Amino acid sequence: MSSLFEIAEKSVKIACREGANEAEAYVERSKVLEVFLERNDFKTVRVKWHMGIGVRAIYDKRIGFAYASSLKPSDIDWVSKKAVENSKLSPKLKDWVSLPHPMPLPRVEGTFCNDIANISEEQLVDLAKRSYDAIFEADKRAKCDDGKISAVIEETVIANSNGILVGEEGTAISGYIVCVASEAGKTSSFATGISNARLLSQFNPEDMGREAALLAVRSLNPRKIGSFTGDVILEWTPVSSILIPVINFSVNADMVQKKSSLWAGKIGEKVLSDVINIVDNGVIPGGMATSMFDGEGVARRETVLISSGILRNYLYDSYTAFKESKESTGNAGRPSYASIPSISPSNLIMYEGSKSIDELILEVDKGLLVGRFSGNIEPASGLFSGTVKQSVYIEDGEVKFAVEETMISGNVFQLLNRDVILGKPRRVIGNTQIPPVLLRDVNIISKT
């Protein structure tokens, strides 16, 4: 079979020959080895070979797209032609400038691991077994409901008619374990432990199992607490599910240009508490989203978003950047060959503070330590509301008991402008690196 580079270049040629003014091919090939756990046991070991191509064709400022899960010459032909055909059906994008142009790419480290590339089924099952053992060592009341560990090796190549021709190989291993705990005939809520890494040596199956088990046990014997306004310490996962989507939306240049972001026109202004510092860094060694180039072949880099609460930059792809005669920040995200590029953070890093979780608890007169949030967030307005799980009631700086049927609600913009305390350590949750966060005066609602 031809190399992915040859396939990508050939596809661009076909599209241009068919009448496209510009064309771009995104080609990927991967192997996934996966162990799926269910009912406190192993369920399946899966081996997946995966490949595909996505082609964007531009004809007279009109964009067409097509994708296929095959790299056979006849399918490359089809997908390239179909993209051109679709471009001719599309109305003009008046602000279209061009696809990006070639540029020097950064060197990145810690994104490829031979041990992951060559991992065997037995080794993967063994990692899962280590997670299982850690659950039982952590607490006998916990058991595993389901879980998964996936090891991926992936090669990505992008070519476009402006001369971009880039390729990269990367590895990742990620997993989750869901535990429930039972005691005296009562079952806890689902609790999840996660771990992900680019290098096998940084993947910790024991921590993942222990985290799930301890969170599940923490939610046993819950009580109802009534409604009040209090302090809420968000642990890492709820920070990533409540605060991060609002920040992602607000710094997205597309949402800014469409005036949907409340941070439109606020560069240089104070938008969050001055303890908050956030950057997007696509080249940090070993980051889950670290790569040489983004989904359009543009160099990844570091972009400061918030420094001491002041908004510094938005995140751009080529389309939104060229609209403003700027350079893309290398944030064209592309989850797979079947997606068109759209703005998304690479590694979003919110810097930590100096207090551990235990020290944060001492700061709370009356409130909650929240292990998981299950609810709805409106990223544009910052409003969130939902139930808390694996959460405990705190009074006078002391943890009292687990809570049930308890909800929290508020507005992220308002809460992050008050007296916020950032905790430590910073943890990797997906493509974010975040600390725990203490928020003041959050609505806490419960059936009494």
Place this chain on the structure above:
Amino acid sequence: MDMFSLDEILSIIDSVFEKPIKSDFTEVRFHGRRELSVLVRNGEVERIGHGFIAGFCARSLVNGSWGFSSTTKLSLDDVKSIIDASINSARASRKYMGRRISLGDRKSFRDTYVTPMKKDPVNIDVNDIVREALNVHEHVRSISPLITLDTISIGFVDDYLAYASSDGSFIIQRIVRCSGTCSVAAREAGNIASGFESVGAQSGFEIFDETPLLNAAETAAKRAVRLVNASLPKGGYSTVVLDRDIVGLLAHEAVGHTAEADLVYSGSYLAGKIGVEIASPLITLVDDGRFEKGFGTMMYDDEGTPTQRTVIIERGICKSYMHSRETAYEMGFEPTGNARAWTFEYDPIIRMRNTYIEVGDHSLEELIEGVEHGYLLIGGRGGQADSTGEFMFGVQETIEIKNGKLGDHYRGVTISGNAFDVLKAVDAVGKDFALRRGMCGKEQPNYVGMGGPSIRTKVIVGGR
């Protein structure tokens, strides 16, 4: 757009089992998915995309352990190699696995099914789809100058599924789903509100004539505008009338998951409750694999089991769980046809199909009249539930009810509670009914239908 030769695929599948396979049981699935999506944002056509994925997978049972392998290469040799890989994987996990899986004997089927439709989407002119999306955009914008963002999508997914097993089944299904969505944001000064509506069914493009996207978009747009300066309601435990979309979420998220046999094994709320009263006698809850036009409808599941109408709760009594072959055999029931896989890259797990509460005898007005103080909750916005039955889901709009009359409009909130407390508290069930399209995520995504009538009950409303 023939990316694969159907005859070739069928002859490959047919020949795979000519020679005996070195496993206790092996099944091979082919899945070809053709897709079109048109996405228009603020009147700009961001995507006209055709897509295509195709691949084979094999799942083998060896000495009580499963192995699975998939490939996007479509030759007979590739299929043979994934069968071997699935057998090797099964052997690899045997060493570690505690339990031994048995499936029991079954009847084999040779059958074909195609979604009944009048307008096959593959024959629809893409120009017409783009024009319709732009038309919806213009209509949305004509509703109010406060609208700052509108996203309209129209598309279809055309799944071609072939299933063959070492015990003699050979089933071919073509399942076509069409859907459209509209999300709208309105803004005035620093206030932003949003509305979302969708239409869709297992059907041809005639679904857009029967339930126009334009009407759904208008509902979403008017809601966003109405709520832009609205506040959150007061939170607390409250009497509520839940509309049909929210009842669908309740049936699926909060109750349905606890009746999935794999979760029953983990000690979900319904474990050990067959024959026990768990809801108001007004409640009958069904997971139906063959509901007409249901987004989750299929004639056979991805283990080759014929689907059926599975009654989970009948007049308040727990009647059945949802099963795969594996859990049915283990618990001593018949498989219910709930084993489904998202694509050829996944092995089937227990999933719902079309889950709904059956209708009662109250009009919506009668449900509202019976509330002294509470809320009418409208429009679902996704949710999650726990094995305990504790759930949360988002609603789009909250309308206060005082002395049986509708009052002020408030923003959407998240509601929560224990599903079975909520079902026990039901004191009236509506006679209106709708089944909506939905997506469910459980290790892997899948298409489902969910619905029911409006009901009156009590939940925790997360407010200001």
